[in-house]
Amino acid sequence: MSGGIGAHGLAGQGARQEGRSPLATWSERHIKWLLVAPAIVLILAITVYPLGYSVWVAFVNFDFLIPGHAFVGLGNFAAVLGDPVALHSVVVTAIFTVADVGLEFALGLALALALEKTFRGRGVLMAIFVVPLFIAPVIVGQFWSLLLQRPFGPMDYILSVILRHPVTISWLTEFPWDFIGIILADVWQWTSFILVILLAGLAGIPAELHEAAAIDGAGGWQNFRFITLPQLVPMILLAVTFRLLGAVNLFDTIFMMTGGGPGTSTYTAAYYLYQTGFQQFHLSQATAGSWLFLILVSVAIFLLVRRLLKVEEA
Amino acid sequence: MDEMIPNEEHERALTRELDAWLAGDHSRRHVLAALLGIGAGAAMLPATAGAANRAGFLGRQQGQLLEQAAVELASPDTPLGKAQADAVTASTKTPTDGSAYRAVAAAKGKYNNVSLALTYEAGLQALEPRNFSGPLWQQLTGMNFSVVELAHPDLYSKAITEHIAGSGAYDVLDIEPAWIPSLANGGVIAPVDEYVKKYMNEADLNDYHPLFKYLPLYKGKRWGFFDDGDQLELYYRTDVFGDPKLKSAYEAKYKQPYRVPTTWDEYSQVAQFITDQLAPNVYGAVHFRKFGSPGNQYAFCQQFRVNGGVFFDAKTMQAQLATPAGITTLTQMIAANKASVPGNDDLDAVAAWVAWLTGKSAMLFSWPPTGRMSENYSQRSKAINFVPASKIVGKVGYAVMPGKYGEMASGFVKAISADSRNPEAAYLFAQWQSSPPVSLVRVMLPYTLRDPYRISHYTSPIYRSLWPSAKDYLLNLANAANFGITDLIMPGWQDYALTLDRMCTAVWAGKNPKAALEQADSEWNATTRKIGVDAQRAAYQEFLKGVGCYPDHTVDAMGQAVHLT
Numbered sequence: 001m002s003g004g005i006g007a008h009g010l011a012g013q014g015a016r017q018e019g020r021s022p023l024a025t026w027s028e029r030h031i032k033w034l035l036v037a038p039a040i041v042l043i044l045a046i047t048v049y050p051l052g053y054s055v056w057v058a059f060v061n062f063d064f065l066i067p068g069h070a071f072v073g074l075g076n077f078a079a080v081l082g083d084p085v086a087l088h089s090v091v092v093t094a095i096f097t098v099a100d101v102g103l104e105f106a107l108g109l110a111l112a113l114a115l116e117k118t119f120r121g122r123g124v125l126m127a128i129f130v131v132p133l134f135i136a137p138v139i140v141g142q143f144w145s146l147l148l149q150r151p152f153g154p155m156d157y158i159l160s161v162i163l164r165h166p167v168t169i170s171w172l173t174e175f176p177w178d179f180i181g182i183i184l185a186d187v188w189q190w191t192s193f194i195l196v197i198l199l200a201g202l203a204g205i206p207a208e209l210h211e212a213a214a215i216d217g218a219g220g221w222q223n224f225r226f227i228t229l230p231q232l233v234p235m236i237l238l239a240v241t242f243r244l245l246g247a248v249n250l251f252d253t254i255f256m257m258t259g260g261g262p263g264t265s266t267y268t269a270a271y272y273l274y275q276t277g278f279q280q281f282h283l284s285q286a287t288a289g290s291w292l293f294l295i296l297v298s299v300a301i302f303l304l305v306r307r308l309l310k311v312e313e314a
Numbered sequence: 315m316d317e318m319i320p321n322e323e324h325e326r327a328l329t330r331e332l333d334a335w336l337a338g339d340h341s342r343r344h345v346l347a348a349l350l351g352i353g354a355g356a357a358m359l360p361a362t363a364g365a366a367n368r369a370g371f372l373g374r375q376q377g378q379l380l381e382q383a384a385v386e387l388a389s390p391d392t393p394l395g396k397a398q399a400d401a402v403t404a405s406t407k408t409p410t411d412g413s414a415y416r417a418v419a420a421a422k423g424k425y426n427n428v429s430l431a432l433t434y435e436a437g438l439q440a441l442e443p444r445n446f447s448g449p450l451w452q453q454l455t456g457m458n459f460s461v462v463e464l465a466h467p468d469l470y471s472k473a474i475t476e477h478i479a480g481s482g483a484y485d486v487l488d489i490e491p492a493w494i495p496s497l498a499n500g501g502v503i504a505p506v507d508e509y510v511k512k513y514m515n516e517a518d519l520n521d522y523h524p525l526f527k528y529l530p531l532y533k534g535k536r537w538g539f540f541d542d543g544d545q546l547e548l549y550y551r552t553d554v555f556g557d558p559k560l561k562s563a564y565e566a567k568y569k570q571p572y573r574v575p576t577t578w579d580e581y582s583q584v585a586q587f588i589t590d591q592l593a594p595n596v597y598g599a600v601h602f603r604k605f606g607s608p609g610n611q612y613a614f615c616q617q618f619r620v621n622g623g624v625f626f627d628a629k630t631m632q633a634q635l636a637t638p639a640g641i642t643t644l645t646q647m648i649a650a651n652k653a654s655v656p657g658n659d660d661l662d663a664v665a666a667w668v669a670w671l672t673g674k675s676a677m678l679f680s681w682p683p684t685g686r687m688s689e690n691y692s693q694r695s696k697a698i699n700f701v702p703a704s705k706i707v708g709k710v711g712y713a714v715m716p717g718k719y720g721e722m723a724s725g726f727v728k729a730i731s732a733d734s735r736n737p738e739a740a741y742l743f744a745q746w747q748s749s750p751p752v753s754l755v756r757v758m759l760p761y762t763l764r765d766p767y768r769i770s771h772y773t774s775p776i777y778r779s780l781w782p783s784a785k786d787y788l789l790n791l792a793n794a795a796n797f798g799i800t801d802l803i804m805p806g807w808q809d810y811a812l813t814l815d816r817m818c819t820a821v822w823a824g825k826n827p828k829a830a831l832e833q834a835d836s837e838w839n840a841t842t843r844k845i846g847v848d849a850q851r852a853a854y855q856e857f858l859k860g861v862g863c864y865p866d867h868t869v870d871a872m873g874q875a876v877h878l879t
Contacts, residue, residue, distance in 0.1 A: 063475055065805050065845045083840075091627055150664065151657035173604065173660050232549055261605030262659075263820025264829075278471055280809050282844065 035287065058288040064281035076288035079260075086094030086289060087262045090296070091270035095179070097247040097269060099188045101278070104243060105236070107187065108194025116202045132189040141256025144185035148172055150256070173262050182266060185253045189244065194239045202228070237308040241301065248297050269293050328870035330738040344668050367820035375518055376418040377607045385453065393776045397755045398446075399770040399835040400776075405454055406749035409784040413518040417746035420513055421592040425739040429458035432743075433473065435726075437465035439488070442756055457739060466608070470497075470808065471718055476715040477502040482733040487538075489725050491529040492811075494537050495853060499805060505535040506756040521750050526767045528861040530727045531802075538729035539748040543757075543767030546612065546720040547794040548713040549684050550574050551596075551706060551877045554676040560591060574713045578617055578646045583676070585653035588676045593849040600655040600675035602797070603822055607662040610818035611811040612723035612801070613679075618643045619719035619799055619864055625810075626838075626854055631847050633838035635817075636831035644818075651822065659822040664701065673705040679715055681723065682791055689781040693706040695761035708782065712790035714797055719865045722798040725795045726764075766791055789878055796875040800862040806841050814836040 028035070058076055060069045111129065115122060132140065148155050150169035159167040171181040195267045209227050218226070251270040254260060260267040260275065267275070273293065277286030328634060335671055388395035404414045432448070434440035440463045448459045463482065464472050470493050476483045477500065489497060497503045510519070519527065526540040532730055542571040554560065564572035581732045585598025602609035623639030626632065634640075651658050656671045656871055663680065670678040671687060688693045688710040693703050714720060728744040730737050746752055750770045757764045757771055758780070766772055772792040780786040803809055817834040821827050857863050861872060 032599070064478075064843070065496060067499075079844075100479045149665075150660040151655070152668070168656060170657065170660050203740065261607040261816065261819040262823035263825065265823065267822070275812075278475075279467055280812065281474055 054287050054290070057284050058291055060284060062284035062287070064283070065183065072284070076284045077292060079285050080289040080292055085267060086272055088264060089269045090268040090293070092142050092265075092267055093248055093250065093269045096182065096186070096250050099179075099183050100190070100247045100250070100310075101240060101243045103183065103187045104191045104194050105232075106242060107191045107241070109198055109236075111191070111195045112198035112202055113228075115199060129192040130191075133192050133196075135189065137189065137252035139251035139257055140185055140189045144181065144188070144253070145172065145257045148181050172258050175262075175265060178262070178266055182250075182253055182257055186250065190243060193243060197235055197239040197242075198232065201219070201232045204235075205231045234308065237304065241304050242310060244304065245301065248300075293301060315650050330548070342788075344351035347506045364380045371436060378401065384445070384472070385449040394758055394760075397751075397758055397774075397776050398549070399753040401755045402450070404749070405746065406448075411515055412749065413513070413515045414746050414752050416513050416515065417742040417749065418454050421457060421739060421742040421746075423456070426456040426741075427735060428736045428739045429460060430736065430740055430743055431460050431462055431483060431799065432486045433462045433464055433469055433484050433488050435466050435469060435763075436490065438697060438761050442759055442762050442764060443747075446759060447752065447756060449673070451743055451746060457742075457743070461774060470623045472499065473502050477731075477733055480733060482731075482735050484731045485734040485736060486744055487729045487731050488541075488864050489538070489729050490801070491722075491727050492803045492807040493731075494530065494532045494727065495803060495856075496805045496807070497729070498532050498535075498537055501732050503537055504732040504734075504737060505537055506539075506730060506741055506744075507536050509738065509745070510536060514562050515746055521770050522832050523767055523769060523772075523792060523876055524869045525722060525798050525862055526725075527799075529725065529800065531860075533856065536558065538727040539727045539744055540725065540767055541748050541753070541764065542724075542726035542793065543765040543771075543791065544681050544725040544789060545765070545794045545798050546616065546679050546681065546715060546723050547790055548574065548677060548679045548720075549670070549688065550672075550711050550713060551676045551709055553709045554588060554592070554596060555711070556808075558577070560588070563587075563591065572713065575677075575716045576718070578620065578643075578650075578716050579693050580645060582649035582653055585650060585677060589653050592676075596673065597655045597669075597675050598602065598653040599650060599677040600661065600669045600781050601650065601658055601678075602663040602666040602680070603659045603818065604665075605815060605819040608724075608815070609663060609666075610712050611814040612721045613647065614643060614814050614818055616647060616715065616719060616721035616723075616799060620719050621646075622865070625802055626842075626850075627860065628851070628854060631842050631854065633835040633842070635659055635838065636790040636828065640831045641827055644821055644831065645820070648821065648827070659819075667701050668678045671702050671704045671706065672696070679720070682762075682787075683763050684785040685710070685712065685791075686760070686780075689783070691780055692760050693707045695759075696747075697761040700703065710783070712783075712787050714790065714794045719799045721793050722795070722800050722862060724801065725767075755794045767795075769878070792876055792878050796866075796870040797868050798862050799865060799868060800860065801859065801862075804850065805851065806845050810838055842856065 002068065057074065059071060061072050061075075062069055135143075145153075147153050150156055150168070150170050150172070153171070155171060156169055159169070169177050171177045205228060209231070210223060212276045213223050213227055249270050249276060250268045252264055254268055254271045255274075258266045260271050269289075273286050273289050276282050276289065355796055355846065368479045387398050390396065390399055401414070404412050405418045408413070409415065410419075425563045432443055434443060438463050443459070443461050448461060451457060462472075469488055470490070471555075473484060473487050473489065474497070487497075487503060489503070490700075492502070493849075498505075507745075517745060522540060523543070525545075526543060529540050530536050530538045555572070561572040564570075564584070567587070568583065570580075572584070576583045581599070588598035600614065603613075604806055618635075618639055621639040621642045623637060623643065624723060627634055651706060655661070655674055661669065666678060666680065666689060667684065669675050670680075670684065679835050683692060687698075687701060687703050688706055690704045690707050692698045693701065730744065736741045745758070750768055753768060754771055754774055754777065756762060765779070766788060769792075772788045774788075801807060813834050817830045821830045860867070861874075862868055865871070
């Protein structure tokens with residue numbers, strides 16, 4: 001029966017096709033491509049073309065102060081690798097990334113564990129913790145800059161009152177306080193990001209696992225070590241990966257708080273690239289630097305993501 | 315002919331209203347309302363052929379203008395009001411050969427549909443064209459305007475970005491004189507010599523202080539009009555320096571006269587003495603030394619050259635910062651920092667003003683708004699209430715910088731964008747805005763950060779009447795410009811200045827001065843190599859020919875000093 005219907009259907013289809021113009025046939029066959037073409041053109045225009053253009057810029061002279069666009073080979077890459085400020089900025093980026101994400105993870109996890117169970121005022125606390133996430137980083141930078149500025153910012157005064165002796169820390173212009181100040185601002189803003197993700201992860205752990213562990217006589221630490229933590233690993237990796245992506249691009253707070261100073265001591269890679277490209281207009285050097293930095297970051301992120309996927313497969 | 319009748323009506327109405335205001339017959343509010351109506355009528359004339367069409371269009375056009383334009387005029391019986399009345403007269407009635415009148419006459423009716431985009435430093439600087447010169451120009455000529463507010467470094471970077479993009483987004487650019495070589499070589503700005511020949515009264519060009527007349531010149535061409543006399547000078551507390559107890563204590567200790575310092579060593583010595591005697595009530599000095607404040611590059615450049623330093627070896631173009639002059643300069647600056655208000659290295663220019671105005675410091679070298687703020691003249695404007703009321707009114711004296719040669723630190727030149735679609739209209743606005751009578755108002759506005767730069771500003775009886783010692787302030791500004799030394803006006807100044815700022819802040823944070831100077835040399839050499847040693851050698855030679863490049867090339871040293879009384 002079905003074969004009969006199929007034969008009839010095919011015959012009908014063939015008859016319909018016979019009556020069509022070649023254009024209509026071609027359209028039907030390629031309509032899917034026509035429909036996606038605008039999106040492809042758009043993607044090519046706004047991503048692939050600029051990317052290709054930036055490759056070209058990295059290999060030519062594209063500097064406002066130097067006329068022409070002569071091909072310079074690897075000269076721009078050599079200029080970045082030979083610039084001590086560039087190398088220093090990568091080290092600073094690594095320091096901030098490890099310190100920021102490490103502290104944010106530790107605090108975020110601790111807060112998530114503390115807020116896992118419901119209690120009176122939990123909602124208010126959650127709201128307070130989440131507020132910094134909605135503030136633009138540039139505002140956070142300005143806020144902390146005002147808070148820490150010497151001599152008019154209140155931080156030194158508050159510390160003086162608490163410690164009962166004069167505190168005269170130059171938070172924005174003196175090592176290591178400038179680093180501490182920037183880390184404080186970043187941790188203040190982004191800890192709640194880790195908190196929110198880990199809290200979701202904790203909520204997803206089946207209660208039966210903890211109950212079974214309790215029956216087996218597991219204590220709090222054992223419960224955490226052998227049940228909570230392993231169950232939470234995918235979410236931890238997710239949160240940490242996202243934060244690493246943000247932390248390696250640290251720019252706004254540096255821009256607002258220290259301007260990369262004193263000297264170049266708080267230059268991050270992003271700040272270095274901005275300064276080189278958009279303040280000094282050595283665009284080809286900045287573009288070459290961006291590619292080098294992208295490769296460096298990609299390796300780290302690739303390793304993390306691979307680990308994340310392995311966990312998910314398991 | 316149809317077009318002519320409304321134009322004549324417009325002129326008659328404009329004259330009638332202005333005459334009435336100058337005579338005191340009409341209130342400012344009345345004049346403003348009338349001017350808005352007249353200006354709106356002028357603006358829409360070319361676009362309207364028929365009377366029937368006109369009525370409906372007028373309503374819309376007028377509404378838009380009312381939103382944009384509101385000239386802030388002071389009462390005619392105040393000094394500022396008088397200056398504004400003079401500016402309006404000079405723009406509309408007489409002298410007819412003045413640059414202000416010529417600019418208005420050339421622009422009126424010709425560019426009614428044109429809107430000029432003006433770049434301005436965000437904040438107070440931008441208030442002036444928003445509140446005064448922009449709307450007044452609009453009323454006088456029918457030309458529209460928009461003010462594009464940018465952070466100071468972006469006045470350079472955005473101009474370049476838009477030029478590279480070929481957007482034609484800006485017409486009149488506010489730029490530092492030191493950026494002229496880069497922007498001129500890069501084709502971002504256009505020379506104005508042809509327009510000057512056509513429209514400007516030469517006497518108005520000669521009204522500039524010689525230093526400021528020179529600054530917009532590069533490779534024999536004029537690249538705009540100087541528009542902000544950012545000459546550093548020393549402000550000091552007359553009560554502290556006139557204190558007999560301090561005087562006898564100082565002279566007993568140092569066997570030297572207790573006076574306003576004339577050398578940099580004396581400066582830090584006197585500052586330290588005052589700090590030792592009067593802190594925490596008063597400290598010897600305060601500086602803006604924070605990264606990007608912006609102060610370090612200017613302070614270093616002026617002091618370095620006073621100490622005999624030269625920026626480059628003119629033959630090899632090797633940087634010459636790591637020399638005894640460089641070490642001496644940083645050593646002196648460190649000594650001055652130690653003698654200053656606590657947290658000195660963290661202060662930007664505004665924070666330094668706060669310390670000064672609240673009476674915490676006996677000395678401050680800074681830009682000219684300091685003088686106006688010190689006498690509470692500026693603070694009458696709400697716009698400037700981010701600095702406190704002055705506690706040192708009547709207690710401020712003015713002097714040239716220690717070492718005599720002070721930095722003409724930054725300043726502004728009004729330049730015409732090479733990508734402007736209406737370069738002549740842009741030029742005419744710049745000529746009018748910087749003309750003697752109009753610029754006098756602009757450097758007198760309470761909230762302004764524009765500073766006197768014309769001979770007629772320094773000698774203006776109106777300006778001199780603003781506060782009891784205003785005459786001394788103006789005379790000292792003119793004299794400081796006689797001994798003014800300029801920023802390093804050559805391509806790459808942005809990079810060189812950035813290096814100096816990094817170097818200084820690293821030293822304030824504890825880096826060894828010699829090592830910092832050597833690193834700065836290395837960065838300067840890298841910049842020079844990047845731009846091209848030969849090109850930079852030629853640019854440096856050009857700089858060396860310029861007025862104010864070094865202490866032996868100041869206006870005074872070249873015999874062109876202006877001596878005013």
